[in-house]
Amino acid sequence: MSIDPNTWRRLEDKAHELRGLTLDTVYWAGGGHVGGSLSAIDVLTVLYYDVMNFSADKLDDPDRDRFVLSKGHIGVGYAPLLADLGCFPKDWLKRFNKTGSPLGIHPDGSKVPGVEIATGSLGHGLSIAAGMANASRLSGRNFDVYCMMGDGECDEGSVWEAAMAASHFKLDRLIGIVDRNKAMIDGMTEDVMSLEPFADKWRAFGWEVFDIDGSSIPEIYDAVYAAREVKGKPAMIIANTVKGAGIDTIAGDYKWHYGSFSEDQVKDGHESLERYHAQRIAKIKES
């Protein structure tokens, strides 16, 4: 399956809009996990705006595809998407992480419509998603379950317990995504706790692996649609990305795991996002 230019353009425009809204939300909140939000937005956009059976009008639909944001600290990048999809009013974003707001730093499924499960404590999402994928099969409903993790998160031993179980139980409705931005909270992954050869590790645990450019909409699109067709084992998409992608003053710098912006920095950030978007749109025309 290959993406057509109109779909590609539609998804690029949406990802651009969501990057901008994430930057604004970080500003309104007075700070947030901007780096790992910006690296994840392309994958989130393809999933929610093309692939997944998900609708704000039918949040309790038993056949909906499930999404577990295991790297729950990027609520500031996830909430704009849920608001844009109509799960709750966009106005809520202006009170992100303020006292009394349903939107805390980490998404809470008991307070925020559209959030499948509360996350934030790293290392738990894949186990939860594996359980959901098993339920998908046992119930005969056959919905897909997506779980997005951080690469630093994969330092948690519980991730590998879940990896082993998902393979043992042949959970082919489970599609994992690691946002491989190569940076974590306090350094680069290969300096803190090396993960490479990362794809081989997942293969050794019995997963089908797609090792892709996670900032390429066409590559994400192809990988997700191919992962849905994998039979007899779970699939892992290693999405190679850049932390802080799109804002040139922060891109690739692990120190921008969390940060805050002045009004001037927000203005510069939007200008950088415009340039980034223009470069990406040019690739559609070249293709």
Ligand SMILES: Cc1ncc(C[n+]2csc(CCOP(=O)(O)OP(=O)(O)O)c2C)c(N)n1
């Ligand atoms: C169990 C647990 N330990 C520590 C933290 C604090 N923490 C929040 S984000 C983060 C770094 C995660 O790095 P990575 O998974 O690479 O996230 P990304 O770079 O994609 O934002 C840490 C250690 C946490 N949320 N949960």
